[in-house]
Amino acid sequence: GENVEQHPSTLSVQEGDSAVIKCTYSDSASNYFPWYKQELGKRPQLIIDIRSNVGEKKDQRIAVTLNKTAKHFSLHITETQPEDSAVYFCAAMDYNQGGKLIFGQGTELSVKP
């Protein structure tokens, strides 16, 4: 079955810097790759996703890139702000096989003012 590895487990940046979180997946059939943000004490919320037919997607300060050949995808946050501090999870799915997401281990991002 699918296995998703996520790095780093913790990341600390200064406000205004960029942050990059990387994930690798094992199942070449996976075709949907979402990223979730979980603030302290809250439920995970979808922030951006990408499908296997595109290589990059951007939404304001966040972007995701996908390399299908290497089976890895990354989250990029530019101009970080203190409110970006949270735990971020990547995940992978083959939605033609039902729709179960397999998550990475999570990255705790801390943005220092």
Next chain:
Amino acid sequence: DVKVTQSSRYLVKRTGEKVFLECVQDMDHENMFWYRQDPGLGLRLIYFSYDVKMKEKGDIPEGYSVSREKKERFSLILESASTNQTSMYLCASSPRGDPNYGYTFGSGTRLTVV
């Protein structure tokens, strides 16, 4: 507008007790999932269901069972709770097929087994 509701936010149970965690969604989603969340391990899939009365094991089903008698309700059962089942439990739902809007998660149940 809460769309996935978990019955308890915090729960304390004794070792050996039978524990029921309830999850209800009002979005008419076909798919429902139970995950447990532990620091450094991310969200691990326990069980999932693509339709009423069907269930499939996830990556860590041992010690758990589930029930889905109605489309909107998915219950997680700990037959005999143990201390290593102390964790945050998250329920989620999604529509069948292309997940246009991803999963919708519940607020979670923090279970402590003493």
